[in-house]
Amino acid sequence: MNRFDVIIIGAGPGGIYSALELTRLRPDLKVAVFEMGHPLDRRRCPIDGKKVKNCVKCPTCAIMNGFGGAGAFSDGKYNITNDFGGTLYEYIGRDEAMDLMRYVDRINVENGGGQTALYSTAGSRFKKLCMQNKLTLLEASVRHLGTDINYVVLGNLYDQLKDRVTFFFDTQVDAIEKLGGGYRVRFGGDSADCETCVVSVGRSGSKWMEKVCGELGIGTKSNRVDLGVRVELPAVIFSHITDELYESKIVYRTEKYEDPVRTFCMNPRGIVVNENTNGVVTVNGHSFEDEARKTDNTNFALLVSKHFSEPFRDSNGYGESIVRLSNMLGGGAIVQRFGDLERGRRSTPKRISEGTVKPTLAATPGDLSLVLPKRILDGIIEMIYALDKIAPGTANDDTLLYGVEVKFYNMEVDLDEHLETCHKGLYVIGDGSGVTHSLSHASASGVFVARQIAER
Ligand SMILES: Cc1cc2nc3c(=O)[nH]c(=O)nc-3n(C[C@H](O)[C@H](O)[C@H](O)COP(=O)(O)OP(=O)(O)OC[C@H]3O[C@@H](n4cnc5c(N)ncnc54)[C@H](O)[C@@H]3O)c2cc1C
Numbered sequence: 055m056n057r058f059d060v061i062i063i064g065a066g067p068g069g070i071y072s073a074l075e076l077t078r079l080r081p082d083l084k085v086a087v088f089e090m091g092h093p094l095d096r097r098r099c100p101i102d103g104k105k106v107k108n109c110v111k112c113p114t115c116a117i118m119n120g121f122g123g124a125g126a127f128s129d130g131k132y133n134i135t136n137d138f139g140g141t142l143y144e145y146i147g148r149d150e151a152m153d154l155m156r157y158v159d160r161i162n163v164e165n166g167g168g169q170t171a172l173y174s175t176a177g178s179r180f181k182k183l184c185m186q187n188k189l190t191l192l193e194a195s196v197r198h199l200g201t202d203i204n205y206v207v208l209g210n211l212y213d214q215l216k217d218r219v220t221f222f223f224d225t226q227v228d229a230i231e232k233l234g235g236g237y238r239v240r241f242g243g244d245s246a247d248c249e250t251c252v253v254s255v256g257r258s259g260s261k262w263m264e265k266v267c268g269e270l271g272i273g274t275k276s277n278r279v280d281l282g283v284r285v286e287l288p289a290v291i292f293s294h295i296t297d298e299l300y301e302s303k304i305v306y307r308t309e310k311y312e313d314p315v316r317t318f319c320m321n322p323r324g325i326v327v328n329e330n331t332n333g334v335v336t337v338n339g340h341s342f343e344d345e346a347r348k349t350d351n352t353n354f355a356l357l358v359s360k361h362f363s364e365p366f367r368d369s370n371g372y373g374e375s376i377v378r379l380s381n382m383l384g385g386g387a388i389v390q391r392f393g394d395l396e397r398g399r400r401s402t403p404k405r406i407s408e409g410t411v412k413p414t415l416a417a418t419p420g421d422l423s424l425v426l427p428k429r430i431l432d433g434i435i436e437m438i439y440a441l442d443k444i445a446p447g448t449a450n451d452d453t454l455l456y457g458v459e460v461k462f463y464n465m466e467v468d469l470d471e472h473l474e475t476c477h478k479g480l481y482v483i484g485d486g487s488g489v490t491h492s493l494s495h496a497s498a499s500g501v502f503v504a505r506q507i508a509e510r
Pocket of ligand 1: 227256339
């Protein structure tokens with residue numbers, strides 16, 4: 055019988071932590087997790103850079119879908135802060151949000167992350183240095199698991215869950231229907247019923263989430279996308295900062311437009327990677343704990359937030375169109391030397407190969423000024439010069455810029471302070487709710503909702 059007390063849709067950090075906390079607090083409950091992707095050990099992207107160079111559009115993307123969600127092959131940076139990564143604190147309060155993130159951190163540490171470092175900006179001398187140069191260093195502690203240890207932690211969490219929870223892998227939920235005293239989820243011609251339903255479908259499930267909200271009359275709003283580039287430079291240029299803080303979130307307000315530009319996802323001695331989101335190729339970054347896999351370069355994103363007002367509502371569509379433009383010109387991601395961008399000329403394979411920074415991603419040399427809107431590009435250039443004051447060398451000619459990096463935001467689902475929709479027993483958590491945008495906030499939202507359900 056497909057009847058459960060709780061059904062969780064999505065096995066990303068939100069869904070995993072929800073299931074974990076539920077099984078700890080209420081082992082008597084019958085819990086099912088539906089996941090459209092594969093189990094962790096079967097998640098393999100066919101792109102090997104040799105036989106398969108580009109995305110072959112698998113039915114489910116091994117990078118974005120499956121046990122571990124979008125974060126499975128991520129750098130595993132768990133930021134413990136209310137300053138970025140989501141607005142969970144607006145719903146549940148600042149103290150509780152921090153407590154939950156620390157709780158998640160303890161579980162990660164107990165499950166394989168014990169040897170990893172916890173960095174903190176508290177009392178850092180860089181705060182003053184940033185301030186003196188019109189930059190703001192945001193407050194955070196960050197546990198850097200690294201892609202390899204993150205995978206180990208996920209494997210251990212799965213081992214704890216597999217006998218206590220019924221997993222339905224490779225099973226995409228098509229619809230949620232409201233019943234008299236609960237919900238029915240429909241999948242591939244079959245269905246399952248539950249009293250309580252937790253939806254945790256992440257960014258990859260955002261379009262589906264919008265459809266569900268429309269069908270169930272749940273309000274939504276959507277108005278933001280972040281666009282920019284990934285910067286790659288010799289690790290020594292940023293090592294005084296990354297050795298102490300690992301990840302620093304630095305914000306700059308441009309002189310020209312007063313737009314905030316921020317650093318995002320810093321990967322000391324890491325690699326730049328391609329990412330396929332909704333069929334378009336963007337860039338991102340990784341780094342490994344394993345010394346043997348470290349490189350001589352550091353990379354980080356510089357992003358500018360674009361907020362739209364009514365009547366335009368398709369902020370993600372706008373971001374996708376800009377990425378498509380880069381894909382049209384470059385056949386994928388584009389790379390350009392900062393010096394070429396400043397001189398108004400494209401980078402060529404020769405100019406890149408003659409440069410001192412050896413690219414860690416084989417992107418097409420090109421011209422980002424043909425892709426990014428002027429206002430965004432102006433902001434990025436201003437920020438590079440501002441960063442050059444605290445990390446001299448950032449604005450060197452050979453610094454590489456990869457484009458396009460984009461951060462899509464899910465539409466925000468109307469939720470109350472319990473992260474519950476207008477329908478009792480239907481919760482929406484993690485990035486799919488629009489409330490969180492990070493591993494730590496998504497995981498914390500899962501624990502929070504599990505505790506609400508366990509109490510009821
Ligand atoms: C390359 C990369 C690197 C990143 N690095 C970091 C980092 O270092 N630090 C950080 O804080 N954040 C990082 N992030 C973001 C982070 O991964 C997300 O914020 C986090 O995974 C969100 O968790 P979630 O559970 O809400 O959603 P997800 O992790 O997206 O999980 C949602 C799951 O739901 C499944 N799903 C979707 N729709 C359905 C459906 N209809 N039926 C069944 N299943 C469905 C999906 O397959 C997916 O597995 C990174 C993201 C990427 C892509």
